[in-house]
Amino acid sequence: MASVAEGFKLRLAPEDEFTHDPGEAENYNESMYFNVFDARRRAGAWFRLGNRPNQRYAEMSICVYFPDGRVGFMFQRPEISGNAEMNAGGLRIEVVEPFKRLKVTYSGELLVLTKPEEMANPKVAFRNNPRMPARMEMEYTGVSPMYGGETVKADGSPIEIDPEKSFAKAHYEQHCAARGFIECGGERLEIDGHGLRDKSWGPRHWQAIEWYRWCPMNFEADFGMMFTVMGDGRGGARASGMVLEGGVYDEITACELSSEWDGNEYQTALEAKVTTKAGRTYAVSGRVLSLIPLRNRRTAPDGTELTTRITEAMTEYRCNGQTGYGMSEYLDQIVDGRPLGRLSGY
Incomplete structure (x- = not known):
């Protein structure tokens, strides 16, 4: 479980796997996200559904990284009438057993890009x-404890x-094993791999974080x-996270990160050089x-006019002599055409 400031604690219960009362905040968002990477096939995917019931729509995203470098992508803002379920735009998330087993299904379309960078201009890409x-x-089957919860x-x-400002x-979050398939345009991609899932709820503006x-x-x-x-809003940065080894999480207390562009x-x-609460250090490289x-x-x-850029990259990682796969997701507010995190040295 992640640590919190003195005077606060984290609360997490099995019922949090299901939807919550959205309250009155117009920008309330309840989202679930899943990724998966099959190391043998060098393929991966991620899926996200964010309900915004007080604005009467959902944010639905699905992204597939095919082995040949193509990317399948779809985004929609389907209308929803409430927050009773995670099911919109053809994407459905079912909690089979809280904290242990979940099922994600999709039926719809994918925009298939041979040059994914074209999505910088969605109108042109589509x-x-x-x-x-x-x-x-x-x-999805959980292979780790739960990390995080609601700060109270x-x-x-x-x-x-x-x-x-939220x-x-x-x-x-939770590390998982995942098995299933993705069919697109007559092709079928069998997936047997690992990934990570997360869930968030509460008011959200994508512009509430600098980077x-x-x-x-x-x-x-x-x-x-x-x-x-993450940028701390004062020109600095703070690190968080966890390392999974032997079925337990060791909390990350520091991370020195540099990027190439x-x-x-x-x-x-x-x-990245990662340091944990138990005093371990890990050298991580990503491509x-x-x-x-x-x-x-x-x-x-x-x-x-505010613009947030999120670059979603399937990334090959190396650590402790092992090769793994995952994401590098870089979020930046764009100011005068430049990403703030890059300007901060990250």
Whole structure:
């Protein structure tokens, strides 16, 4: 379980796997995310569904990294009438057994891109690339404890948050095994691998965080990692995460991270030195195999146009002489055309 500041604690119960009362915050978001990577096939995928019931729509995303370098992607904002289930835009998430087994299915279309970087301009990407019928089923089984939860006061009462400055009031993650298939345009990709899932709920604006680097990875069933380096809003950064070994989590207390970039300021590689609460250190290197740039735009109350860029990269990792696979997800607010995290040296 992740640590919290003095006077607070983390609360997490099996019922948190299901949907919550959204309350009155207009920007309430309840999201579930899953990724999976098959090391033998060098293929992967991620899926996300975020309900925004008070705005009457959901954010549905699905992304597939094919072995030949193509990327299948789809994003929709389907209308929803409430927060009773995670089921919108053809993507459905079922909790079979809380904290242990979940099922993710999709039926719809994928935009298949041979040049994923074209998604920097979604209108052009959707106009110039084919949509293909797609179907997916994936069974997830937890291989680790739960990491995270809802931060509450020491007496269990909720903390007060400003919805306009919030990214999520609760968040948890878990390393998993995953098996299933992805069908697209007549091709069938069998998947047998590992990944990470997370869940968040509470008010969210994508612009509430200046930047972060989120890197989940799996090497074997009993060796995985997730580290996050996040801008603290004062020019510095803070690190968090965990290392999975022997069926338990060792909390990450520090992470020194450096990244390499291409001409579009997309990450191409990274190096990290991770230190844990138990005093262990890990040297991690990552090499991007396939990347798709995504964005979120919002007009602030004062009329300012805000743009958030999220580069989603399937990444090959090396640590302790082992090779593994996962994501490097880099979120940046774009200011004067530049990503803030890059300007901060990350």
